[in-house]
Amino acid sequence: MRRWMAWTIGVALVVAAWGVLQITPSQDDAEAPFPLAAEIGETASARGFVMNVTDVRLASRAVAGGWSAEGTWLVVDLRAEATQEETGTILAHAELTIDGVTYRASERPASLLRTGLTPGIPREGSLAFELPSELARDTATLELGIGDDPRLDSLVTLNLDLGTLEAEGEVELLETGWAER
Template sequence: MTAPPLPASPVIPPPSPPTRNRWGTAGVWALSIVLVVAAWGLTQVQKPDDAPYDSFVSTTTVGERATTRNLAVTVTRVRAARSVSDGDRWHADGTWLVVDLDAAAVVDQFGAALYVADLHLGDRTYSATERGKSARGMILVTGVPRHGSLAFELPEGTLKGTATLEFAADYSTAADGVIQVTVDLDQVPLQNEVELDPTGWAR
């Protein structure tokens, strides 16, 4: 008697290869591009270590006191003239703007002086003259204002419109304070001659 044949094992077909999800791949690439662009933008916004930092600006007008970290300034008077002198030996003709001011250090008088004294008029910047006896570079004392005058020589016909005076107690104003004073030149009468106030203690 012969044994019956064993049943054949079922044939299992091999697994089919996984289908590629084109939308998923496109999403990964899109996300990668977005991240790369964002990283590039961040590097453009961040300043390098040696990049200059902006100044802290305190604005005011003539007759009003303004204070920064280590400087306090009050512009007491603004005069315009065709001739200027220091009351001693220096005299000069031209177009002049004379600025009388009180200035003091705030926290530290060591090395503090009126190093920056500029006038911004339109797209031009004029520095106070170094000629004669003036308050340019005037030594500052903590809490005790000193008085003096600054003279700016300007081109003929420029005594009009709005100008901005800028003062600082250090040549380097990056990440430090500066004081800006707005002046309406149309309200400053033109005189034939003015004399600078002597530099000394403010009254």
């Protein structure tokens, strides 16, 4: 074999290996959740649950029953129900991502977080996210799901423009309960 041909084949193989490396998904990509985009007021059906975010409010004080707290609060009102299983379907994943930083729904107020969902009987309530005040005007992505570990599962996602929300002085979280049909 001629020397120039060996070099050409060698370079071609290195380029092909680089190309394979570029198109091979990473471990994170291989285990990524399946996002289902939704809008406020729109029902989204995911694996095991149905979700409808009915309202998003921004306030400097959040109130839930006898609990209250000052700060910058994003309150998300929603309805959710299970679609497959009677037990074990829990709203466990509620995260808000702003500028690459993720905030989990607060566990301090009584809310829909970690509430069991039942097929055919929707639950309604709120989730509360405590945010730094300087982020209250950015865009955010809300992710909602039924598993603590969302890998290889479906998530309902909403893109929110927090800058369009009018800040209220006080917002009361909806009482968690059975929704009316």
